[in-house]
Amino acid sequence: MLISLFITCYNDTLFPETGKAVVAVLERLGHSVEFRTAQTCCGQMHYNTGYQREAFPMMVHFLDVFDDAEVICVPSSSCVAMIREHFPKMAAESREADLVHRVEQVLPRIFEFSELLVDKLGVTDVGAFFPHTVTLHTSCHSLRSLHVGEKPTRLLEQVRGLKLMKLEEADQCCGFGGTFAVKNAEVSSAMLSDKLRCVLNTGAEICTANDNSCLMQIGGALSRQRTGVRCLHLAEVLAGTGGRD
Amino acid sequence: MSVRVAEAATAPEFPKAAKQAIANTQLRHNVRHATDVIRAKRARVVDEIPDWEQLRDAGHAIKAHTLRHLDFYLKQFETACKNAGGHVHWARDADEANDIIVGLMRQYHQSEVIKVKTMTSDETRLNVALEAADIMPYETDLADLIVQLGEDKPSHIVVPALHRNKMEIRQIFLEKMKLTTLGDRPEDLADAARRYLREKFLRVKVGISGANFAVAETGSICVVESEGNGRMCVTLPEVMISLVGIEKVIPRFQDLEVFLQLLPRSATGERMNPYNSIWTGVSAGDGPREFHVVLLDNGRTNVLADAQSRETLNCIRCGACLNACPVYRQTGGHAYGSVYGGPIGAILTPQLQSMEHSQTLPYASSLCGACYEVCPVKINIPEILIHLRRRVVEQGNAPFSERIAMQTASFALSNSSRLSTAQKLIRIGQWPFEREGKLENLPGMLGAWTAVRDLPAVPKQSFREWWSARGTGKRV
Numbered sequence: 090m091l092i093s094l095f096i097t098c099y100n101d102t103l104f105p106e107t108g109k110a111v112v113a114v115l116e117r118l119g120h121s122v123e124f125r126t127a128q129t130c131c132g133q134m135h136y137n138t139g140y141q142r143e144a145f146p147m148m149v150h151f152l153d154v155f156d157d158a159e160v161i162c163v164p165s166s167s168c169v170a171m172i173r174e175h176f177p178k179m180a181a182e183s184r185e186a187d188l189v190h191r192v193e194q195v196l197p198r199i200f201e202f203s204e205l206l207v208d209k210l211g212v213t214d215v216g217a218f219f220p221h222t223v224t225l226h227t228s229c230h231s232l233r234s235l236h237v238g239e240k241p242t243r244l245l246e247q248v249r250g251l252k253l254m255k256l257e258e259a260d261q262c263c264g265f266g267g268t269f270a271v272k273n274a275e276v277s278s279a280m281l282s283d284k285l286r287c288v289l290n291t292g293a294e295i296c297t298a299n300d301n302s303c304l305m306q307i308g309g310a311l312s313r314q315r316t317g318v319r320c321l322h323l324a325e326v327l328a329g330t331g332g333r334d
Numbered sequence: 335m336s337v338r339v340a341e342a343a344t345a346p347e348f349p350k351a352a353k354q355a356i357a358n359t360q361l362r363h364n365v366r367h368a369t370d371v372i373r374a375k376r377a378r379v380v381d382e383i384p385d386w387e388q389l390r391d392a393g394h395a396i397k398a399h400t401l402r403h404l405d406f407y408l409k410q411f412e413t414a415c416k417n418a419g420g421h422v423h424w425a426r427d428a429d430e431a432n433d434i435i436v437g438l439m440r441q442y443h444q445s446e447v448i449k450v451k452t453m454t455s456d457e458t459r460l461n462v463a464l465e466a467a468d469i470m471p472y473e474t475d476l477a478d479l480i481v482q483l484g485e486d487k488p489s490h491i492v493v494p495a496l497h498r499n500k501m502e503i504r505q506i507f508l509e510k511m512k513l514t515t516l517g518d519r520p521e522d523l524a525d526a527a528r529r530y531l532r533e534k535f536l537r538v539k540v541g542i543s544g545a546n547f548a549v550a551e552t553g554s555i556c557v558v559e560s561e562g563n564g565r566m567c568v569t570l571p572e573v574m575i576s577l578v579g580i581e582k583v584i585p586r587f588q589d590l591e592v593f594l595q596l597l598p599r600s601a602t603g604e605r606m607n608p609y610n611s612i613w614t615g616v617s618a619g620d621g622p623r624e625f626h627v628v629l630l631d632n633g634r635t636n637v638l639a640d641a642q643s644r645e646t647l648n649c650i651r652c653g654a655c656l657n658a659c660p661v662y663r664q665t666g667g668h669a670y671g672s673v674y675g676g677p678i679g680a681i682l683t684p685q686l687q688s689m690e691h692s693q694t695l696p697y698a699s700s701l702c703g704a705c706y707e708v709c710p711v712k713i714n715i716p717e718i719l720i721h722l723r724r725r726v727v728e729q730g731n732a733p734f735s736e737r738i739a740m741q742t743a744s745f746a747l748s749n750s751s752r753l754s755t756a757q758k759l760i761r762i763g764q765w766p767f768e769r770e771g772k773l774e775n776l777p778g779m780l781g782a783w784t785a786v787r788d789l790p791a792v793p794k795q796s797f798r799e800w801w802s803a804r805g806t807g808k809r810v
Binding site: 139147 | 348349352353356362660661664665696697698699700701702703704706707720723724725726727728732736740741743744747748749750753757760772774779780782783785786787788789790792793795796797798799800801802
């Protein structure tokens with residue numbers, strides 16, 4: 090299967106290792122991956138902050154790039170939520186029938202990374218070896234918008250060498266919230282403190298998730314406080330082979 | 335007598351108020367404990383109902399239908415209430431409502447009033463208007479009494495004194511009830527409140543209530559509560575006045591079967607409220623002999639006019655969204671600078687009061703969606719927050735630096751060559767701040783980030799650069 094990767098602007102710029110890991114996992118499973126270089130951004134940050142006018146051309150650009158892609162893999166739950174929930178609204182509001190149609194056409198072909206593996210490709214064992222203690226943070230978009238449920242957990246449970254630790258208060262937001270983290274930095278920090286306490290209580294060495302935006306928030310504090318715990322995207326955990334390629 | 339509802343105009347911006355709240359360790363401890371207890375109770379009694387989702391759908395549908403035909407149902411309510419011997423008054427805004435109530439007090443030559451379960455009167459600042467007219471209002475709901483005696487403000491829709499703990503309440507009672515001794519067990523505090531209130535229930539001739547629901551077909555008012563103080567308030571006085579927001583109307587008596595399941599389970603985690611009072615007009619020899627309803631608009635028709643945020647008016651004031659909200663759970667209610675705090679306050683206040691006074695409220699959320707998940711009438715609060723943020727931006731009220739940043743980002747993201755260039759520029763721009771792959775101290779807006787977190791430096795190679803170096807379909 091030819092899988093088209095929407096890496097997202099955020100991963101492209103800040104977390105290229107996540108994209109490389111997605112490619113590694115999918116190729117290991119025997120699929121071809123393409124990266125359409127014209128891609129940029131889904132417009133989430135603009136849309137959620139109130140800049141819908143600026144987000145609109147990004148949606149159109151996304152459609153131009155991905156209109157004819159067979160399967161689109163997105164390693165970011167919040168970007169998938171943006172596309173699924175808000176593209177239809179923006180298209181409807183534009184009153185352009187063609188745009189509405191193009192959004193309708195593309196939506197069923199969009200998969201968050203864990204959805205792609207479990208639902209579309211039907212795999213939970215991706216042949217990974219990752220000898221570390223890991224805890225899973227469930228992003229709010231995964232939980233309440235995508236309803237990915239147990240998919241990331243099922244994938245992690247099949248990883249050889251991995252010990253999965255349960256995270257308490259898993260339904261609580263980490264406090265990132267995009268521009269919320271700087272516009273309401275005090276509240277965001279307070280929420281982050283709670284999340285950090287839960288992560289540290291697991292005793293895990295690594296905190297993983299299917300969204301690098303939460304992980305940048307959690308990981309930023311883990312790093313600042315020199316906790317000796319780090320964050321790693323789910324794809325990077327699943328790409329692990331422990332050098333036994 | 336006129337009191338402007340200008341509270342939010344003088345309230346500090348949310349981030350500043352939140353900063354103060356977050357520094358208050360006692361407040362945070364109290365709020366955390368209280369919301370944890372209510373959330374757990376709610377989860378237990380919601381999980382036991384197999385058709386909870388259908389109930390939510392029904393609540394949403396009834397409210398949507400009512401709001402679509404609000405003019406009809408309000409007039410139906412007015413007719414039914416009058417037929418049952420009640421009087422109906424219409425108030426365009428807070429001042430009109432307060433003037434009507436002060437006028438009624440004068441008409442009946444009364445200078446004291448007992449009040450229960452009326453957050454709407456906090457919205458209109460009725461107590462200020464009454465006191466200015468030399469009329470003494472006594473709050474009789476226990477939590478409202480604590481707030482009133484403490485010269486405080488409510489911090490939660492259902493549990494207005496949630497930010498106070500037992501020992502703080504004891505101190506307030508000791509001072510304000512002028513007691514010489516008072517124990518610190520909940521029973522001791524309840525006993526003190528009972529003695530203080532009973533005397534007023536028996537003496538004061540006018541009662542003021544809010545309404546949880548106003549039934550159009552019968553003209554009935556419904557108030558639910560836990561203490562029985564409300565029951566006394568609506569039965570003992572000679573004159574009863576109910577201040578009712580126009581969105582509180584529901585079409586049929588039977589609709590209560592939906593809402594009287596949704597409300598108690600969502601609000602206090604109870605299967606049923608201990609006291610459910612429903613009364614219709616007046617009955618000779620039973621309860622108040624005069625009954626007045628004041629129907630209040632105060633901005634609600636403006637909310638109704640906006641198709642994208644109209645469902646804000648679905649709210650039945652259960653407070654479940656506050657308890658679920660990770661922002662509210664850190665700050666408590668006062669930071670929202672309004673009688674309505676938490677997620678519902680963040681969407682209601684900016685719509686009821688002019689945007690320039692409350693434009694920071696739609697941003698008081700990480701859009702985590704926990705509020706929408708628990709809302710018994712399915713108000714899509716995150717969507718409405720985004721809608722209101724858009725209004726802030728399009729009315730030109732967003733900070734200048736933010737607008738510049740967003741426009742720059744939108745330019746950089748409009749095509750991939752600009753994005754590549756931007757990635758290279760950031761890499762150059764970050765070098766004075768970079769320490770071993772991390773940025774620990776950034777200027778400007780990003781300083782808020784690096785105050786408590788590191789930021790990863792932009793790596794030397796972006797994904798797209800790696801991809802093109804790799805060559806299509808081949809490993810490097």
